[in-house]
Amino acid sequence: MDSRSVRAATRRANAERARLEEAKKRREELMRQMEVMRNEMPRHAAELERIRKEKEDLLGCPVCRENCNATNKFPCLWECGHTVCADCMIRLVARQWTEQRSVPKKDRVDIYCPSCMFIMKRMLYPLNPNILVKNEDVLQWIRANQDH
Numbered sequence: 243m244d245s246r247s248v249r250a251a252t253r254r255a256n257a258e259r260a261r262l263e264e265a266k267k268r269r270e271e272l273m274r275q276m277e278v279m280r281n282e283m284p285r286h287a288a289e290l291e292r293i294r295k296e297k298e299d300l301l302g303c304p305v306c307r308e309n310c311n312a313t314n315k316f317p318c319l320w321e322c323g324h325t326v327c328a329d330c331m332i333r334l335v336a337r338q339w340t341e342q343r344s345v346p347k348k349d350r351v352d353i354y355c356p357s358c359m360f361i362m363k364r365m366l367y368p369l370n371p372n373i374l375v376k377n378e379d380v381l382q383w384i385r386a387n388q389d390h
């Protein structure tokens with residue numbers, strides 16, 4: 243080989259080496275990123291689980307343990323700050339009325355918050371759900387997340 247083709251061969255070899263170095267660096271960088279992602283996955287899963295639980299706590303009715311909705315089980319806010327679904331409110335009033343011993347029965351009963359025993363006085367039986375105070379915060383949350 244003459245000196246010109248030797249130089250050309252050296253250039254080619256250097257270029258190859260540079261590409262190889264570049265590829266190696268890129269690969270190491272990607273591996274590092276993948277490792278970071280792998281390490282973060284359990285933390286993200288735990289965070290998702292925490293959010294799921296929180297959502298369940300916020301939406302769940304403490305009586306029937308089901309999620310409140312925007313229709314028959316809309317969230318009702320008590321003065322104590324607790325929330326019970328409308329369906330259970332109707333049943334709480336009906337049960338209290340049924341358990342009442344006096345004859346003739348009064349059409350108004352006191353019901354107790356299932357979470358803190360706060361008394362909601364003189365609820366008319368049968369309960370008209372339209373008079374109940376809706377927990378608008380929870381309701382908004384339900385409406386915003388309806389398809390989830």
Ligand SMILES: [Zn+2]
Binds near residue numbers: 304306307308
């Ligand atoms: Zn309920």
Ligand SMILES: [Zn+2]
Binds near residue numbers: 323324355356
């Ligand atoms: Zn309460």
